Amino acid sequence: MERIKTAIVGASGYTGQELLRLLLVHPQVELVAATSRQEAGKPLSAVFPRFRKLPGAELPFIEPDPDAIAATGAQAAFLALPHGVAAEIATALLERGLKVIDLSADFRLSDAAIYEEFYGHAHPAPALLDEAVYGLPEVREDAIKAARLIASPGCYPTSIILPLVPLLKAGLIDPETIVANSLSGVSGAGRKADISLLFVECNESVRAYGIPKHRHLSEIEQELSLAAGEKVTITFIPHLIPVNAGIATTITAKLRGGVDAAKVGEALEAAYSEAPFVRLLGKGGCADTKNVTRTNFIDIGWHHDSRTGRVILTSAEDNLGKGAGSQAVQSFNIIFGLPQTAGLQTA
Amino acid sequence: MERIKTAIVGASGYTGQELLRLLLVHPQVELVAATSRQEAGKPLSAVFPRFRKLPGAELPFIEPDPDAIAATGAQAAFLALPHGVAAEIATALLERGLKVIDLSADFRLSDAAIYEEFYGHAHPAPALLDEAVYGLPEVREDAIKAARLIASPGCYPTSIILPLVPLLKAGLIDPETIVANSLSGVSGAGRKADISLLFVECNESVRAYGIPKHRHLSEIEQELSLAAGEKVTITFIPHLIPVNAGIATTITAKLRGGVDAAKVGEALEAAYSEAPFVRLLGKGGCADTKNVTRTNFIDIGWHHDSRTGRVILTSAEDNLGKGAGSQAVQSFNIIFGLPQTAGLQTA
Amino acid sequence: MERIKTAIVGASGYTGQELLRLLLVHPQVELVAATSRQEAGKPLSAVFPRFRKLPGAELPFIEPDPDAIAATGAQAAFLALPHGVAAEIATALLERGLKVIDLSADFRLSDAAIYEEFYGHAHPAPALLDEAVYGLPEVREDAIKAARLIASPGCYPTSIILPLVPLLKAGLIDPETIVANSLSGVSGAGRKADISLLFVECNESVRAYGIPKHRHLSEIEQELSLAAGEKVTITFIPHLIPVNAGIATTITAKLRGGVDAAKVGEALEAAYSEAPFVRLLGKGGCADTKNVTRTNFIDIGWHHDSRTGRVILTSAEDNLGKGAGSQAVQSFNIIFGLPQTAGLQTA
Amino acid sequence: MERIKTAIVGASGYTGQELLRLLLVHPQVELVAATSRQEAGKPLSAVFPRFRKLPGAELPFIEPDPDAIAATGAQAAFLALPHGVAAEIATALLERGLKVIDLSADFRLSDAAIYEEFYGHAHPAPALLDEAVYGLPEVREDAIKAARLIASPGCYPTSIILPLVPLLKAGLIDPETIVANSLSGVSGAGRKADISLLFVECNESVRAYGIPKHRHLSEIEQELSLAAGEKVTITFIPHLIPVNAGIATTITAKLRGGVDAAKVGEALEAAYSEAPFVRLLGKGGCADTKNVTRTNFIDIGWHHDSRTGRVILTSAEDNLGKGAGSQAVQSFNIIFGLPQTAGLQTA
Missing domain, CATH: 3.30.360.10 (Dihydrodipicolinate Reductase; domain 2)
Known part of the structure; x- marks a missing residue:
């Protein structure tokens, strides 16, 4: 089976690092892009020495530009960005045909008013709220299967x-x-x-x-x-x-x-x-x-x-695992018809 | 003012060590005895190198014998012993005229039946329960002033x-x-x-x-x-x-x-x-x-x-401080008419 | 390719736990036995809840009996035992045709006299010292390839x-x-x-x-x-x-x-x-x-x-990784003709 | 005996905090000033809640102005400032008659050329180098006794x-x-x-x-x-x-x-x-x-x-103790004829 070309947008924080850790060695994934404004141009391994000598660790960080991401052939993108920022790039990537698994809070609430109450600003992309699926696989596996846009839950x-x-x-x-x-x-x-x-x-x-x-x-x-x-x-x-x-x-x-x-x-x-x-x-x-x-x-x-x-x-x-990165990968696995445990069966 | 001669019974655990830490440098206290079955004969400083070169640190641990403790002239004893064991030595020390500040659970409950329910054995000295004062200075300072036997609260x-x-x-x-x-x-x-x-x-x-x-x-x-x-x-x-x-x-x-x-x-x-x-x-x-x-x-x-x-x-x-050792010293200060803060005003 | 049937002898310490962690998910390994005197009869998952719901985690610990180990069809055994104890069971397992990767100190020294000087007792199996290979893959990969008995290095x-x-x-x-x-x-x-x-x-x-x-x-x-x-x-x-x-x-x-x-x-x-x-x-x-x-x-x-x-x-x-468990697995991979990185390419 | 009026200049870092911890309860010290550019105006207790309800903890931080410090009547000042900055204020305070105990590197080296080699800029007050005493009490107690300016050693x-x-x-x-x-x-x-x-x-x-x-x-x-x-x-x-x-x-x-x-x-x-x-x-x-x-x-x-x-x-x-704050207090004690252990005999 061909590997699924995948991007991580916002890969220099702790959640991004956890996604890198998982996706660099996921047997059905080919990591084709990782973005970071401040680290653009440097290979992953220079920012995270932990990844040196792993396959793919010499991939350079790029700017979070939707066209550049789409140009890598990525079929899916994980977003590990601050709320508010994530919605904008999610919109752009969905338009370019990618599946989006967003780890920010932007699409977790179905009600834009509650978003505004808790996050202090108007929702940046309310039109997408109906479509977004709150990505708890144990609660709504079927909806995840069919989703284009996953709002991966908070820790x-x-x-x-x-x-x-x-x-x-x-x-x-x-x-x-x-x-x-x-x-x-x-x-x-x-x-x-x-x-x-x-x-x-x-x-x-x-x-x-x-x-x-x-x-x-x-x-x-x-x-x-x-x-x-x-x-x-x-x-x-x-x-x-x-x-x-x-x-x-x-x-x-x-x-x-x-x-x-x-x-x-x-x-x-x-x-x-x-x-x-x-x-x-x-x-x-x-x-x-x-x-x-x-x-x-x-x-x-x-x-x-x-x-x-x-x-x-x-x-x-693990707040970075089931609470963030690996749970997002679990949704990814479901979307792409892989076993839920693909790339996640470790101790 | 003369220093108050004081003993610590059961001084080799963490609570005992905290009492040593406080009483070795308490300006109104002279530590005259510290007991430990397993360390008897060794100076405090050999068991707790942290105390070396402090005044009093060469005092040797002794066996927890009530007569030996009383023979040191101790006016007060802190008990840092397991529940069940504390009651027995408390009784013996009270008989010998010492004030007793017990940090175990033995005298905290006024009802022997509840003691038995929670600790799984009959109360070892029910006759003392009426007299014992639950040593929370912020709640019953007056009773502490008049007490012979303090049940210092749990952490x-x-x-x-x-x-x-x-x-x-x-x-x-x-x-x-x-x-x-x-x-x-x-x-x-x-x-x-x-x-x-x-x-x-x-x-x-x-x-x-x-x-x-x-x-x-x-x-x-x-x-x-x-x-x-x-x-x-x-x-x-x-x-x-x-x-x-x-x-x-x-x-x-x-x-x-x-x-x-x-x-x-x-x-x-x-x-x-x-x-x-x-x-x-x-x-x-x-x-x-x-x-x-x-x-x-x-x-x-x-x-x-x-x-x-x-x-x-x-x-x-601090579970060893206000939750154990220093709170017991606070009660001791009250009993002996010292300022509550004596020996305790540190940061 | 068929999985290599593998045993871990002495699997209840930290090194044993690390070997379990690696071998339970090693793609070319089938863990067929794990021994522990004190835990015999209990499944791995009961002793190490971390492994629950991983494939193989319900395997019960057995006693460290060479015949019982050999009866599982194990082709290789990792020994995570104290020095002195390891030599005896290594001898027994070699006689039964298993490859042995010993993580104790028993076969690391080629000179039995130096063993006695440093470990304080006569070497328990001096006849095997000539054959044992000090398992540093970066230094002697070829010798490891041909070995029956690996002395995996200390941390x-x-x-x-x-x-x-x-x-x-x-x-x-x-x-x-x-x-x-x-x-x-x-x-x-x-x-x-x-x-x-x-x-x-x-x-x-x-x-x-x-x-x-x-x-x-x-x-x-x-x-x-x-x-x-x-x-x-x-x-x-x-x-x-x-x-x-x-x-x-x-x-x-x-x-x-x-x-x-x-x-x-x-x-x-x-x-x-x-x-x-x-x-x-x-x-x-x-x-x-x-x-x-x-x-x-x-x-x-x-x-x-x-x-x-x-x-x-x-x-x-990692003292339990390259210093113990995963380095032993690296030698195992070499012995069995696998890529050195098999089961070890994680971050 | 009257308490010695004392100032801490640069009291919002870890070394400053340690000096506060020691001097707030030093029996022969009255803390009259603590400076911090960023915290000026706030009481010590607001910046370091650990000190609340200690005597002196409501003292407000002031700007590091030499005249303001001298106006408090301070006889001595501890400087917990970055190198380069310390020399300037040391000079000003010495001129105003204070004893200065500098915990920066500015006066530790007797050779201004070596200072420049290691710190990358010309020495800010070379005229004081002859007079400054490297404050290791165990090595030069007599020189400390007579000093106006102590260069307290690094950790x-x-x-x-x-x-x-x-x-x-x-x-x-x-x-x-x-x-x-x-x-x-x-x-x-x-x-x-x-x-x-x-x-x-x-x-x-x-x-x-x-x-x-x-x-x-x-x-x-x-x-x-x-x-x-x-x-x-x-x-x-x-x-x-x-x-x-x-x-x-x-x-x-x-x-x-x-x-x-x-x-x-x-x-x-x-x-x-x-x-x-x-x-x-x-x-x-x-x-x-x-x-x-x-x-x-x-x-x-x-x-x-x-x-x-x-x-x-x-x-x-302790890098903040004998390696910084309490060692500086030890020198202070010597300068002012106190026992070396004054305010330092704790466990």
Whole structure:
């Protein structure tokens, strides 16, 4: 089978680097373009010495010009760009016939008004919102198969939505009681020169931030509402912890009156036992980020707190993996008819 | 003023080491005894090279024998022993006229039945429970002044009780909705040879554990119930994060109907503005462990999540400091009529 | 092509875990046995949750019994066992017709007397020493091709030998002036319950250890002497640093009188420009462990200190990768006629 | 005794923060001024929340204006400024009658030509070079007593000079064979927004840098030459390791012909047994940074590598402590006739 010609637009941040890491060795992919304004002209290996002597690592970064990207013959492009910027280039690449997998927030919300509320500016390409598919393969594989434009989910949202969707669909928990605490590695904050992200500032430090209305709440609540069939509003508290990568999320919610706690395990099993990248730890299992870093897995465990009537869900994923890069590749695999696990079956 | 002769019983673990660190240089203390079964005979400096060339560091560890401790003229003893073991030696030292500040769980619960429920064995000295004072200086300074036996609080409980007590006393929040997520440094797990505590197992890892019924819940709920004037049952989820020391706690609870969120800030101010070791970060402040490690401070911030009607409290303390060793010294200072800050005013 | 049936003997330590990580997804390998005395009966995935849902992860650990291993049809076995123990099972597996790649120190030294000097006991299988091949593919690929028994090199030795061999062969440096300082991640100390390896003891700590006569000196000096054509004795100082994995080595040596420093770069280029897993950073390049972790690469840079007449070499590798597991797989690939990069081309 | 009015000029970097930490609680110091161009007007506690509720923490930062500083009545000023900038303000403060303890490199070298060679610009105040005293209390306490201007040593130099001076003075080692490898925590690189200092870039990474001619070589060689009575040129290799603070240095040198290795221990004992902040670990001791962080101690151990005739010295200090802030306070104590340990006796 011929390799699929693929581009990465915005490949010099942490998400771009993760996409490079995955696509340089993906057996069905030929990386034909990687863009970076500030690194244009340099080979990938000069910017990321980790990739030296891998096939393809001498490809030079180019400017993010849609025509230049299309001229490489690319059939698909991953966008790892800031929100606002991504929409514009997505539009241009779709016009040139590429499939677009956008890892920014630009196409994740179906409602342009909510986008404006949470991101502080008008939506840059509202005409595309109807078409964009929120790229959670475990929730809407069929829509992904048929999509031209994937809005790949955020890191926090993935870790919160996947554990909750089966419970909300089955009506097991009271949506008004949902509280999600997430602990994220520092790569989630991006590769930018900022005093607060220095080693000395983050090491031996833990702190909550971005409360009470983190931007990711918008897509979290959109997806939870779809699952629940009613509007869901939750409390979400992200924290920064001194690890490079990984998100651990702990969710609490009250079981609905009369619900047998065992139904929680059954709902999770029914939803995910066949999913190649969701690993259920069962009742009493606690997810640990060290088991998922640099993979596309998300681990989910649960407990019943019978003293308070709450269910406690824990999930762990790599914020750059299932929370960003590898999940986008999973959607790519689905779009191009590859096994979901192509290029992602590593430990 | 003459220095107060003081002993540390069980000085070879992390809490004992923190007590040594504080008491070796406390200006009103003369450390006269430090016990350790396994290190008896060795000078402190041989076991903890960090203390070499400090005054007192050549004191040899002795066996934890009550008569030998009393023979040193010690007026007070700090116990940093496992629960179950502490009660026995506490009894013996009280009989010999020492003030006892116990950092184990043995005297924290006023109800021996709850002790048995959470610790799995009968209480070893139930006759002392009435007399023991739960040593939270910000909550019961007067009782501490008069006490012979202090039950110094646990690390998680301190980080949860202090933020909540003023809110519960004022009736601002619904006790049934309280959820506390705590993130603790690895020293909280003790200095024991255990594969799960190895550097390689903990570094680049985050995980919840001990849910849904961690032992510390018993003292947390006791104190919250006292403050609320009704039985309080909460959900508590501890997590292990890769830092040496520090606990960050995030608490959510629904405001009671009709309560103005500003009352939260007022209640905290009224309770703690004069407290030398509680630092209020105000509305919108997020507590960060890096500001409190190796101090006796606890930082507390809060947010109002108006979308859900919840208040979000964040606190940060050093689990070995305000969560253990230095809080015990704070009680000691109160008992002996010293300023609360004696020996504790460091950054 | 049929997959090569392969066993891992001693698969529950960090090296064993790394071999599992590599071989479970190696495209030309079928893992047919993994042994562990303490975990026998449990599936790999229960001991290492990281491997759940990978193909082969439900294989149960078995006891390290040579007949049982041979009965699986294994054609090759990797031994990740303590020295002394490895020799015995290597002998038994060779008798049963398996190729053996031993990652212990048992077959690394050609002289049983030096083994006894450094390891403190008589060599357990001296008859095999002649046949064993020291498995550094960049130095003796041909011997590896023909070998039944590979002694895969130690982590520190690999990081020291590879940079020095070309310089010694070319007579560029004075062997009497060689000093090697190595900084190793904590996984190099093994997965054992030991207070000194706890997170709290290692984090925020750096220390030299094992001087002046670390066991690895024996194989380092054996290989350097072979390259130099004379007996070489060096000073080697290992350090423990708070990272999970990675070794950074810095070597200094005086250039021989009249040697043009540029010859250093030429010798390295001549030796390694075609080597798939050696990456030369050139003059002025400093190797960084973050570029090699979880790969089989070793990066090598060099400087000329013209003020003192010394050359400074820096190398970086993953102590569990090129320093242990993946280097063993590289030898395996050579023995079985696979490309050296089979199963190892990842970033 | 009245407290000594003291200023810190340039108090918003890591060294300034360490000086604040020490001087805010120094029993003989009254902090009367702290300067920072970018933070002027804000109280110390707003920039460094760690200091809240300490006495003096509400002092506002002021602009670094010599007249304003002098107007506070300050008798002494610590300068934690970049080289080049420090000299100018030092001159102005000396003219206004203050004692100056400069932590920059500006007055460390007695030869302005060497300053220009290593720092790349002409010396900004060569007239003061004769008067400035290189502030190593263990080497020149008497000169410090009488000084108006202290050039407080660099972090790497302290860790290298103190172990070597007694050996060079006694003629025990061959100066031409000295190689020093130092491993430094990230705070040594300063508090500046730089991608290479981000948590994600430094964590799980180790790398050498700044070879072969790091700026600190100039003062190291100046002091070693003074001790040896001849010009000494060494090889020095700094490394960055993922800890917040601490420098571990390993030095190798050949013993001179006929020198009994025991003389090494004797020379160290003779020099430092009475020094309050040098702790000798003896033969076979390896210094560990975890024992010295946040103190003014330097630990020194040594080994004899009889196989090669080398002595191996290991030292550990806090780069911000004995390597910067607390060592400057030690000089301050000497100048003002206080015990060397005043305000520094902590663990």
